[in-house]
Amino acid sequence: MPARDDIRIAVIGLGYVGLPLAVAFGRKHATLGFDIDRDRIDGLRAAHDHTRELSADELHAASRLRYSDDAAALADCNVHIVTVPTPVDAYKRPDLSALESASRAVGAALGAGHVVIFESTVYPGATEEICVPILEQASGLRFREDFHVGYSPERINPGDKQHRLENTLKVTAGSCPASAGFVDALYRDIIEAGTHRVSSIRVAEAAKVIENTQRDVNIALVNELALIFERLGIDTHEVLEAAGTKWNFLPFRPGLVGGHCIGVDPYYLTHKAQAIGYHPEVILAGRRINDSMGLHVAQRVVKLMHQRGLQTAGARVLVLGLAFKENCPDLRNTRVVDVIAELRSYGVEVDVHDPWVAPAYAQAEHGLSLVDTPEHGRYDAMILAVPHAQFVALGSAGIRGYGKPGAVLFDVKAVLAEADARL
C-alpha cells in the first residue's frame, strides 16, 4: 500500500459526494478530481460549484487539488476513491452502469500496491461481486495480492450546512486487516469526528443502505398516519407533537420522499434480498406509501377547491418548490412532479416557481418551464411543496398574496403559521 508520504489520491465523480471529499483531501494530499462531465470540470476550474455545497473560497483552500476529465490522468494516482451515482432504472432496479464504467477506468490505471475505495451506495456484496472482477480484468492484477479495496459510505446531506463531511463520523472497511487500517487512517486525516471501522466491506455496504431504508420506512409510517388522520379529521402534526412528548417517540414528519438516496437505496437492498430468495414486505410497503404521497397532495387540493366551488378545469395553481428538498437545487427523483402531473390530469394549469433550481435544469429533466416571478392575485390555489427559506420568510400572508380571494393554500411540510390544509 502507498507510503504515508506518497499518497496521491484520485476522486472519481465530483458530485454532491465527490467534490467535498476531493476538497477535503486536496488540503492535505496531492489530489486529482476526475469527472467525465467536461462542463463540471470547467466550472470547478473556475471555482464554481453548481451544487452550491462549496464556496469559491472553500474550493481555493484545497491547494493540492487539480481537476481533469481525462481518464489518463488517473495513472499518476495510487489511491482511487469512487463516488459516482448509483441510481435505479425505470423498473426500480439498481443501475450500476456508472459504477462499472468508473471501475473500468480505475482498473486501466491501476498499479501494484494501489488501493481502490468505493463510496457509492450499493447493496451488500456489490463491491466485491461487481467492481472487483472489473478491476482485475481491466488491470490484469490480482485482488488482495496486487491491489486492495476499501469501502467507506458517504453520509453527506445536500443543503445541510451543519452536518458536513468533516464533522460526521465515517464508517470504514477494507478487504483485509492491513487495507482496513490504511483506509481508516486515510479518512482520519480529514474527518474530525473520527471513524468507525468495521470487519468487512459487506458490513459497511449494509450499514449505509439501511441508514436510508430505516428513514424511508419511518417516514412511510407517519405518511400512513397522515392518511388515516386526514380521514378522521385530526391534525397529524398536533398528534405527532403530543406523542413526541414521550421520551422514545421518534420525530419523523409526513412529506414527499424524493432525492437519490432515501427513495432509491431501499431498492438496492430489496433487489439483493430478492436475488437470494427473500421477498421483503415492510420495506416495499413503505416505498409504495411514500411514492403515493404526491397524488394524495394533489387530490386534497382538488377536493378543497371543489368544496369552495372552484372549478378545477382551467384553474391556475402555483406550486412553490420543485427541488427534492428545501434549500437545495437538486431535482433528482423529486416527487413534486407527481403533484404537478396529478393536478394537470384534472385540467389544472400549473405554474412552478423555484428560486433554487436552474430553469434549464428543470426544462431538461422534466420539461417544465419555471415561472421566474409569480404574479400576485392570479392563482386559485398555492401549494407550498418545498419549504425553501425564501418561502418560509414570505409566510402565509405573503404566499396568499399570489392567490385570488378565497384561493386554497396547502402547506405540504407544515412550516407556515396558517394554511387551509397540510399533510
Ligand SMILES: NC(=O)c1ccc[n+]([C@@H]2O[C@H](COP(=O)([O-])OP(=O)(O)OC[C@H]3O[C@@H](n4cnc5c(N)ncnc54)[C@H](O)[C@@H]3O)[C@@H](O)[C@H]2O)c1
Ligand atoms: N448526495 C448525497 O446526499 C449522498 C449521500 C450519501 C451517499 N450518496 C451516494 O454517493 C454516490 C454519488 O452520489 P452524488 O450525489 O455525489 O452523485 P452526483 O450525481 O451528484 O455526482 C456524480 C458525479 O459523477 C460523475 N460521473 C458519472 N459517471 C462517472 C464515471 N464513470 N466516471 C467519472 N465520473 C462520473 C457525474 O458526472 C457527476 O458529476 C451515490 O452512490 C449516492 O447514492 C449520495
